Amino acid sequence: MMRTAETMQRVKDIILIAALTLLIAAVLVLACGASPAEAMQLFIQGIFRNRQSVAEIFVKACPLILTGVGCAVAFQAGFFNIGAEGQFYLGALVGTAVSLSLPLQGPVNILLALVCGFLAGGLLALIAALLKSTFNISEIIVTIMLNYIVINFLGYAVRTFLKDPEGNVPQSAKIDPASQLLPIITSTRFHAGILIAIIAALIMWFLMSRTTIGYELKAVGFNQRAAQVGGISVAKNIIRCAFLSGGLAGIAGVIEVIAIQKKLLEGISASCGYTAVLIALIAGNHPLGALIAALIYATVQVGTGSMQRQLGVPNAIVNILIGAVVLLILGRKLLHLETYGFLKRKKEAK
């Protein structure tokens, strides 16, 4: 009985939060001097215009799935990895360097680039994990500082050792076509990397919910002291989850380079590393939830993209909405009438 009541409450919460989010969106659109009805129409048209626009949802979701699932895994173990942005860029940088410097092109090149990107992102997150587990230094501050360091280093790299010798712009040489991840659905940008992202999310879900590794990670996140007393090493698990989490972000970086941009340049993450944090939070740190949340977010992004082009509604609206959703989830108790004790008392008095 308790369970059904809880589920009902949850469903009610979700509907309320969705309705409030729509309301906020409508207000923001009105603030831009546009009509919400027209905006809604453009929004839906933008998504279902043609097969390219539907494929675009998956293209946009791909890095968000990988980084979002990565954050979810780390958060479940109580490790606040805010460094997906930096891990993404380091993965992209190392992946590009590997892809360009290997004499061999083709599937082996792709595989090596992905593996090295995974290692690079994982090792970067490992720094924060080691500082956290040995010196108890806040991983939030460390990962944020590492983000800025990596982003500046990338700026240096694309102007010096990774710069395309034939061009004058700060970007790397082009990845050999044989070593790119090509589209697998013709006339769209739907590439093989998207499958990698979905498979990674499934693996992480299996790992977290069906294996002892996942059980230990969750135990550490739930109560460090109890886990330690129960013979689960806190340090080992923090290092493990950080490495996985950073590695996934690193792969996201490599895929963005070899599937979409075809070269390394600045700003390619489009802040997906920070969005990933919110996606993981919305998903309640569940890997499959993060997969779904990333897809929904990407859908909204594609829709608002068409709103921006046609109505001039800034697409920063997406950032407000995702922030608002997390705040609404945290503040959901305010949506429950029983929170307002004085109202209840009045009712009883009647």
Added chain:
Amino acid sequence: MSQLFTLSFFTAFLAAAVRLAVPLIYAGLGETIAEKAGVINIGMEGVMLDGAFFSFAGAWYSGSLAVGLLCGIAGGVLMSVLHGVICIVLAQDQTVSGLAINMFALGLTSFLFKLMSQGQSYQQVETFETYAIPGLSKIPLIGAAFFEKDILCYLLYILLILFTIFYKRTDLGLSHIAVGEAPHAAESAGIPVHLFQWTALLVNGVLGGIGGAYLVLVQLGVFTENMISGRGYIALAAVILGRHMPLGMFAAALLFGLANALQIRLQTIGVSVSPYLLAILPYAMTLLAMLGAAGRSSRPESLGKPYVRGSR
């Protein structure tokens, strides 16, 4: 390299360091006060960003610096109140709330700024003037750096001294510390824990808001998207390095100011190192400093733990 070591170089260098440190010190002081009372506000970055945007909007539309400053303060307080509702009233996770606030503030300010700037290019708003304090500003080396500043900077010195006295010498200050260390014991002793946490968080919003506004109203005169670029997080680091005391935080923030001033100086005199590598310096120093301060934790005992009345 000879031009590196002249007196005028050091004077200008120190002045730049103080200038760059002031926003960090404002934010750091606000964060120190909140953390002393047991509430950690990871959302300081968002508080500052809100302060910066609303101060710019206020100053732009009214043409008055005072109105701009008040709008900046209101913007900062808005975010800290949001944090308070979630963390104090609803007892939710403070880290998660802070992260959400940062993202929300980034979206909100970018959105409003785009609405504001549609079709027109922005000129700078007027900035606060500097007043040299007679006598003090003539001290060689440090005079110009510390005593030839704007009114907000002088206010900051006063606040730093007042808050140091507050925590070291007054009963009220000790009560605030008690709230962060042992809220249940504090409540038993008759201290209204939630009221104190709310006050601390409001001060956090005011000072964080001024920190963001300072960038606009004193230093740059313009707003740009995501202009805080990590300063809120560096302020959090300064609080830890400063061992949760106002003056310690001041010294730590000054250190970051020095690192930042150094990289800018090196760029302007044309050292043959990429500006992108030099820009890493302040962030790398933050990391090294955190490492150096490791193990000597001054963290309030109940920091980040929601206090629910009557619970154990």
